[in-house]
Amino acid sequence: MSATDTTTPVNEAAVLQPGGSFYYENREVPTIQSDRDVIVKVIATGLCGSDVHYWQHGRIGRYVVEKPLILGHESTGIVVSCGPNVQGLAAGDRVAMEPGAACNSCDFCRSGRYNLCRSMSFAATPPIDGTLCTYYRVPAECCFKLPDHISLRDGALVEPLSVAVHACRLAGDLQNRKAIVFGAGPVGLLCCAVARALGAATVVIVDIVTSRLEVATKHGATHTYQMSSESPEENAKALLEVAGLGDGADVVLDATGAEPCVNCGLHAVGPGGTFVQVGLGRPNVSIPLGQVCDKEVIVKGSFRYGPGDFSLAVGLLQANRVNLEGLVTNEYSFSQVEEAFKNVANRVGIKSVIYGPGVDAATANSI
Known part of the structure; x- marks a missing residue:
């Protein structure tokens, strides 16, 4: 994935199939498709009530799990590659990912309410795959550098x-x-x-x-x-x-x-x-x-978030005006996806995070 990486990358994914069971498979590794794309290695993903709802019920309103779907949208990771016109980001940066990409051309987007965009591509919202995988592609504007004192584990809370x-x-x-x-x-x-x-x-x-x-x-x-x-x-x-x-x-x-x-x-x-x-x-x-x-x-x-919300969230953390300590109460390896979902459904703890493939607690808790 980088100029110095000579290994063949593998994009392991945890996949939900219609009916509510999980399986693991290797998906195609995402590549740069536009000059503003960023490829991120996923380190930690927080579980959201919507993820659990798709697992238990197979739908939320008009969004239905009709084919295999990767869940997860509250994620942090490490940048591995950037498109040629990406500025302010580089390989190795620790980032929180905003999981929705709007069309940027409809009336809602143009009026500063992109969270209402009807063409939004939002991670883990059928049929768009989410972030419970090794690598994920996002636009550069959806990557937010974590403050130095915020771990990649706790950074998964930037989305909520x-x-x-x-x-x-x-x-x-x-x-x-x-x-x-x-x-x-x-x-x-x-x-x-x-x-x-x-x-x-x-x-x-x-x-x-x-x-x-x-x-x-x-x-x-x-x-x-x-x-x-x-x-x-x-x-x-x-x-x-x-x-x-x-x-x-x-x-x-x-x-x-x-x-x-x-x-x-x-x-x-x-x-x-x-x-x-x-x-x-x-x-x-x-x-x-x-x-x-x-x-x-x-x-x-109130629906998701809009312009400036992720930036303000990171700013509040940078200024130590919001404390995340103690909110992540349950941590799971990538092999424990189903166990994590069951515990969230049973209201165990406050916030549960799943580490990406091959990621251990020491890496996720590093700053």
């Missing part, structure tokens, strides 16, 4: 961190604001961290799992609240009292997609506040629309 950045930016000016985040999983914890980094004075994180709430204060939470079996209205009332939020929060971010959390959040947001839906659950949920109207709540959907 960018999701959190996008959601928090949709929430508007967070300086001195009161925020609630529902869900203390990876995205929820990162939303909490970003909200604090962007100036929120109060950030309450809500979950049902005690162990996840216990780590939240290390990632920006000023208060925690454990959801009870009471109604969303009762939970909202108790939540506001515990955190001293008065009439309600300025901003609520829901990273669960669970109907009780969505309902509780809409009861807990204050008059004129903003509610951002970050996580996805069932496609149709019942919501207290009267609360939205009575308080003139601004409700926004």
